[in-house]
Amino acid sequence: MLAAVENKPVSVEAKPVLRVEGLKAYYQMNYFGVRREVRAVDDVSLTINRNEIYGIAGESSSGKSSLIKTIAGAITPPLRVVEGSVKFDFGGKELDVYAQRPAMKAARWKHLSYVMQGSMNVLNPVRKVKHAFRDFAFKHMGLSEGEFRARVESHLQRIGLDPRVLESYPHQLSGGMRQRLTIGLATVCEPEFIIADEPTTALDVLVQQDVLALIKGVQQRMGSSIIFVTHDMTVHAAIADRIGIVYAGRLVEEGSTLDVFQHPQHPYTAHLIASLPRIGDTRKRVALGGKPPNLADPPSGCRFHPRCPLAVDKCKSENPPLLARNSGRVACWRAGEVEAA
Amino acid sequence: MTALLELQDVNKDYRVGGFLDRSTLHAVKHVSFTLDAEKPEIFTVVGESGSGKTTTARMILGNETPTSGTLRFMGKDIAAVRTRKERLEFMSRVQPIFQNPFEAFNPLTTLDYYLFSTARRFLGLKDKAAVEAATDKSLQHVGLSLAEVRGRYSHELSGGQLQRIAVARALIPGPKLIVADEPVSMVDASLRMSIVNLFRELRDTLGVSIIYITHDLSTAYYISDRVIIMHKGDVVEAGRAEDVLGNPTHEYSRALRSAVLPPDPVVASAIIREKLRAI
Numbered sequence: 001m002l003a004a005v006e007n008k009p010v011s012v013e014a015k016p017v018l019r020v021e022g023l024k025a026y027y028q029m030n031y032f033g034v035r036r037e038v039r040a041v042d043d044v045s046l047t048i049n050r051n052e053i054y055g056i057a058g059e060s061s062s063g064k065s066s067l068i069k070t071i072a073g074a075i076t077p078p079l080r081v082v083e084g085s086v087k088f089d090f091g092g093k094e095l096d097v098y099a100q101r102p103a104m105k106a107a108r109w110k111h112l113s114y115v116m117q118g119s120m121n122v123l124n125p126v127r128k129v130k131h132a133f134r135d136f137a138f139k140h141m142g143l144s145e146g147e148f149r150a151r152v153e154s155h156l157q158r159i160g161l162d163p164r165v166l167e168s169y170p171h172q173l174s175g176g177m178r179q180r181l182t183i184g185l186a187t188v189c190e191p192e193f194i195i196a197d198e199p200t201t202a203l204d205v206l207v208q209q210d211v212l213a214l215i216k217g218v219q220q221r222m223g224s225s226i227i228f229v230t231h232d233m234t235v236h237a238a239i240a241d242r243i244g245i246v247y248a249g250r251l252v253e254e255g256s257t258l259d260v261f262q263h264p265q266h267p268y269t270a271h272l273i274a275s276l277p278r279i280g281d282t283r284k285r286v287a288l289g290g291k292p293p294n295l296a297d298p299p300s301g302c303r304f305h306p307r308c309p310l311a312v313d314k315c316k317s318e319n320p321p322l323l324a325r326n327s328g329r330v331a332c333w334r335a336g337e338v339e340a341a
Numbered sequence: 342m343t344a345l346l347e348l349q350d351v352n353k354d355y356r357v358g359g360f361l362d363r364s365t366l367h368a369v370k371h372v373s374f375t376l377d378a379e380k381p382e383i384f385t386v387v388g389e390s391g392s393g394k395t396t397t398a399r400m401i402l403g404n405e406t407p408t409s410g411t412l413r414f415m416g417k418d419i420a421a422v423r424t425r426k427e428r429l430e431f432m433s434r435v436q437p438i439f440q441n442p443f444e445a446f447n448p449l450t451t452l453d454y455y456l457f458s459t460a461r462r463f464l465g466l467k468d469k470a471a472v473e474a475a476t477d478k479s480l481q482h483v484g485l486s487l488a489e490v491r492g493r494y495s496h497e498l499s500g501g502q503l504q505r506i507a508v509a510r511a512l513i514p515g516p517k518l519i520v521a522d523e524p525v526s527m528v529d530a531s532l533r534m535s536i537v538n539l540f541r542e543l544r545d546t547l548g549v550s551i552i553y554i555t556h557d558l559s560t561a562y563y564i565s566d567r568v569i570i571m572h573k574g575d576v577v578e579a580g581r582a583e584d585v586l587g588n589p590t591h592e593y594s595r596a597l598r599s600a601v602l603p604p605d606p607v608v609a610s611a612i613i614r615e616k617l618r619a620i
């Protein structure tokens with residue numbers, strides 16, 4: 001695998017490592033003859049470059065997990081890909097996730113690792129933690145038993161875990177310890193592509209920084225690419241190179257991290273940035289008015305229009321396309337106006 | 342003062358390790374504090390991962406017995422709550438909200454079933470319409486409705502939606518005390534604010550006291566009346582929120598406060614790069 005990477009022609013290097021095109025993934029259910037469709041991922045296109053960290057932000061139930069799950073090829077019914085494609089480029093070889101299922105399976109753990117949301121559950125409750133590391137990582141690392149154990153232990157120590165946790169059962173560990181273990185598991189074999197859903201939600205700020213530094217370190221050493229989801233904007237601020245903002249199943253803004261924080265172009269992004277809590281501030285904050293949209297029956301036109309302070313008539317009927325602007329892309333009929341306001 | 346909850350020198354030890362290297366882990370050490378029944382408050386527990394917060398919460402909920410020390414709720418030893426009737430009575434007064442909403446609900450059971458059975462069990466409601474009304478009312482408190490939740494399974498909802506359902510469920514019995522273990526860790530900043538504002542409202546209008554376990558110093562600062570900071574099982578700092586969080590004295594609480602990442606990409610990414618260099 002390493003040899004393949006080294007022999008890559010230079011032109012391949014410039015190709016994005018992940019290409020998502022026109023992706024639609026819906027939860028399609030049938031309750032006693034009544035069809036229900038939740039359009040959780042609705043026409044998302046994005047690319048991720050080698051050696052890049054891409055963060056996905058958005059409110060609760062906007063479809064972040066559904067998107068990343070679909071990218072990871074880890075969907076199960078009722079979630080189905082309705083349209084579009086997800087293609088990886090591992091060492092010059094294209095892998096079309098939904099056209100080449102078996103190849104995708106083989107790529108798991110070797111080229112790619114995926115940490116699900118609330119994934120403390122991947123740890124088998126009746127087996128000691130060390131077995132999970134053996135099962136998932138050992139065969140990909142080409143180390144002897146002793147070297148492997150030493151590598152795992154030093155890896156865990158970097159995120160503040162005592163090597164003795166390997167001898168524990170999951171229920172004997174705290175929530176934050178389990179979350180760190182799953183990150184340790186996903187990064188120890190230093191894959192080319194890491195997909196992580198809310199990897200630091202159960203951690204305090206000190207440990208969170210260790211975990212973020214670990215993730216960043218793996219990425220820098222390996223030149224790997226990372227796509228991660230979190231609603232925690234400070235995590236995006238800390239490690240993302242680019243950010244994609246998801247609203248109601250759609251990508252509404254994308255740009256360099258600096259631009260998204262300093263010059264948000266979409267009214268929803270602007271709200272997100274403005275409402276960030278800052279320590280020492282006890283003002284009662286205003287939540288975004290209105291309800292989060294129902295993805296089974298999303299608003300017409302721009303899905304943000306019922307809550308948007310800038311909405312005009314056109315917004316109700318026509319969906320704004322995601323168009324290039326500044327360092328990124330924005331989907332809003334009045335893109336950029338919010339900044340002036 | 343009448344005590345709502347009183348912890349006196351509470352300790353919890355676990356036996357850990359294999360047959361050869363068995364040792365004792367002191368998960369919670371000498372923890373004492375009292376909540377006043379007449380003055381509902383938001384009592385926040387902050388502390389690093391593994392410092393004993395969840396273990397303390399589990400003891401307050403009667404899910405775990407202390408190795409030594411006593412916990413009393415409205416004057417009654419929680420360890421002495423034994424019979425089914427006593428347990429039901431206790432649980433209608435003290436309600437939990439757990440850390441991971443994905444673990445809190447069985448994926449094979451519909452969420453409305455959980456809510457309905459809570460209403461039947463604790464409110465003694467039999468009539469279907471009354472059960473549904475009580476359920477809908479508490480869902481409305483958290484910005485949801487029965488219509489949105491009916492017939493759905495936990496895996497059909499996002500983390501934030503699930504957590505709000507967990508809050509709604511805890512509200513149904515009309516508790517005096519809610520023990521919320523990281524109730525906002527899964528939700529976004531705006532919902533986070535709506536949940537903590539909800540806690541304030543519960544305190545001020547329904548007189549509910551809340552034990553709020555969190556890693557999130559900004560919401561802790563924002564809603565807490567009092568705060569304790571735990572470190573390796575010990576309470577290392579306790580007092581009014583402004584004092585403890587505004588002017589921390591213990592090394593850990595100081596580190597915690599100064600480590601808060603600002604929502605600013607220039608500063609935050611520099612901190613992580615610095616950390617990386619240090620390794």
Ligand SMILES: Nc1ncnc2c1ncn2[C@@H]1O[C@H](COP(=O)(O)OP(=O)(O)OP(=O)(O)O)[C@@H](O)[C@H]1O
Pocket residue numbers: 027038040058059060061062063064065066067078079117231295496497498499500501502527528529
């Ligand atoms: N298995 C499922 N069946 C039906 N609907 C689902 C299922 N899983 C998720 N959904 C719905 O899809 C939408 C998007 O959910 P998703 O979990 O992707 O949100 P999210 O952005 O990750 O939210 P959070 O930040 O709260 O985790 C939500 O409306 C959710 O209720």
Ligand SMILES: Nc1ncnc2c1ncn2[C@@H]1O[C@H](COP(=O)(O)OP(=O)(O)OP(=O)(O)O)[C@@H](O)[C@H]1O
Pocket residue numbers: 171172173174175176177202355356357366368388389390391392393394395396397
């Ligand atoms: N059943 C158990 N058996 C053995 N050890 C346990 C058990 N439950 C908890 N522990 C240990 O007790 C300590 C405290 O755990 P606890 O879950 O209370 O931490 P916490 O403060 O809630 O941490 P987090 O913020 O990560 O959730 C940890 O070292 C944990 O490994």
Ligand code: SF4
Pocket residue numbers: 266267268302303304305306308309310311312315320331332333334335
């Ligand atoms: S398109 Fe219209 S409704 Fe949508 S964000 Fe822009 S201004 Fe607001």
Ligand SMILES: [Mg+2]
Pocket residue numbers: 064065066117197499500
């Ligand atoms: Mg999610």
Ligand SMILES: [Mg+2]
Pocket residue numbers: 174175176394395396440522
């Ligand atoms: Mg805990």
